Amino acid sequence: MPKKLNFAERARFAKNSLARELFVLLHEKKTNLSLSCDVTSCQEVLDFAELLGPEICVLKTHVDILKDFSLDFVKKLEAIALKHRFFIFEDRKFADIGNTVKHQYSGGIYHIADWAHIVNAHILPGPGIISGLSEVGLHKNRGLLLLASMSSKDNLLDENYAEKTLKMAEQFPEFVIGFIAQKRLSDDPQWIYMTPGVQLESGQDALGQQYVTPEKAILENGSDIIIVGRGILKAKDPLNEAKKYRAAGWDHFYQHYQK
Numbered sequence: 001m002p003k004k005l006n007f008a009e010r011a012r013f014a015k016n017s018l019a020r021e022l023f024v025l026l027h028e029k030k031t032n033l034s035l036s037c038d039v040t041s042c043q044e045v046l047d048f049a050e051l052l053g054p055e056i057c058v059l060k061t062h063v064d065i066l067k068d069f070s071l072d073f074v075k076k077l078e079a080i081a082l083k084h085r086f087f088i089f090e091d092r093k094f095a096d097i098g099n100t101v102k103h104q105y106s107g108g109i110y111h112i113a114d115w116a117h118i119v120n121a122h123i124l125p126g127p128g129i130i131s132g133l134s135e136v137g138l139h140k141n142r143g144l145l146l147l148a149s150m151s152s153k154d155n156l157l158d159e160n161y162a163e164k165t166l167k168m169a170e171q172f173p174e175f176v177i178g179f180i181a182q183k184r185l186s187d188d189p190q191w192i193y194m195t196p197g198v199q200l201e202s203g204q205d206a207l208g209q210q211y212v213t214p215e216k217a218i219l220e221n222g223s224d225i226i227i228v229g230r231g232i233l234k235a236k237d238p239l240n241e242a243k244k245y246r247a248a249g250w251d252h253f254y255q256h257y258q259k
């Protein structure tokens with residue numbers, strides 16, 4: 001396999017400042033593990049962030065599953081993110097017209113744009129969704145991931161859809177930083193690929209979630225960052241498990257991928 005650019009080299013190609021910072025963080029912290037912190041109380045999120053923060057590059061949230069969300073919680077999470085050096089990604093999956101998503105992103109109860117470094121969106125509504133989000137997020141130094149494919153069984157995001165997602169991203173390189181995807185879509189080094197549906201053993205859950213191994217996600221499918229939720233959160237020893245995923249994602253595969 002020809003030598004691929006490493007994350008530090010790819011930072012030069014990013015047109016979005018957060019993407020550059022993320023590439024540098026990946027390179028310096030030497031972890032391409034993202035924790036999907038799918039728990040239902042703020043204290044649990046904070047506890048996992050404190051415990052696993054040193055192992056991860058990105059902590060992914062679903063703030064609308066928290067029973068006790070508050071802006072004070074966000075302040076605490078931001079402080080932990082700074083201390084352990086990781087970015088916060090709210091997995092909001094925006095999917096409406098530009099004008100509506102602007103409000104969903106900036107206002108409501110969550111004020112997502114004030115604290116989430118990264119958010120994501122479906123491109124179903126067309127490019128207006130990206131323009132709307134970018135009006136809010138660009139001047140705050142935020143970045144957007146587009147959903148190109150999903151991990152769940154029989155989903156409708158086929159290869160043709162993924163191709164269209166790439167084309168749409170290419171129109172907004174100053175705000176779009178990459179993709180949530182199961183497979184790399186192009187060799188353009190500016191795009192960051194994050195893959196959910198990862199566990200150490202492939203398989204599925206009872207509701208159609210499908211898992212690939214870190215090896216498959218990174219080596220075979222060309223992803224950059226693995227997103228892991230229950231594989232770590234439900235383990236007897238989450239810290240030890242996170243270290244295993246970190247090693248699987250980086251030591252075993254990423255370095256090999258660069259040769």
Ligand code: 5BU
Pocket residue numbers: 036038062091147149150151152180196197198209227228229230231
């Ligand atoms: P898990 O516990 O590792 O299965 O959690 C996966 C997380 O990633 C969960 O928060 C999902 O909402 C999220 N996810 C996903 O599983 N598959 C997808 O295609 C996308 C997001 Br997009």
